[in-house]
Amino acid sequence: MCVFCSIVKGDIPSYKIYEDENFLAFLDISNDVEGHTLVIPKQHFIDLDECPDDYYIKLMLLVKKISKHFLNLGYSGINIVSNCKKDAGQEIEHFHVHIFPRKKADGAKLVMHEAIVKSDLNEISKKLRMS
Ligand code: AMP
Numbered sequence: 001m002c003v004f005c006s007i008v009k010g011d012i013p014s015y016k017i018y019e020d021e022n023f024l025a026f027l028d029i030s031n032d033v034e035g036h037t038l039v040i041p042k043q044h045f046i047d048l049d050e051c052p053d054d055y056y057i058k059l060m061l062l063v064k065k066i067s068k069h070f071l072n073l074g075y076s077g078i079n080i081v082s083n084c085k086k087d088a089g090q091e092i093e094h095f096h097v098h099i100f101p102r103k104k105a106d107g108a109k110l111v112m113h114e115a116i117v118k119s120d121l122n123e124i125s126k127k128l129r130m131s
Contacts, residue, residue, distance in 0.1 A: 004094035008042045033108040035101035039063050045095045048084040063097050070101040077102035
C-alpha cells in the first residue's frame with residue numbers, strides 16, 4: 001500500500017499538523033528544513049495530474065491557511081513545492097504539496113539545477129503558449 005495511504009489509515013505514525021475529513025498535513029520525515037510539512041488529500045490521487053479540481057482547490061486553500069499559520073507563529077518566509085511525476089523528482093505517488101517554513105539565514109536552499117541545454121525563449125514561448 002502507498003506510504004501516505006498508510007499514514008492516513010494510522011498504520012504508519014506521523015507528526016500531524018492538521019487533519020480534517022478530507023486532508024492531512026504532517027511533518028516530512030526528512031527533518032531537513034524545520035517545520036517541513038506535507039499536505040495531502042486523504043483520498044489516493046497519484047499526482048496533480050490526477051487530482052480532481054475540487055480537491056485541488058481545497059488543498060491549495062489549506063496550504064495557504066497552514067502557511068499563514070506558520071507566518072503567524074514567527075517564521076518569516078514560506079516555500080511551496082509540488083513535484084509531479086518521476087522526472088520532476090516525485091518519489092511518493094500520492095499527491096502532496098511541500099510547505100517549507102523559512103527563517104532568515106536558516107541555511108536552507110531550494111535548488112533548481114540549471115538546464116544543460118539553454119532553450120530559445122522565443123521558440124519555447126511559442127511552444128508553450130496557451131491559445
Ligand atoms: P516527493 O519527492 O515530492 O515525492 O516527496 C516525498 C517526501 O515524502 C519526501 O520529502 C520524503 O522525505 C517524505 N516521506 C517519505 N516517507 C515519509 C513518511 N513516512 N513520513 C513523512 N514523510 C515521508
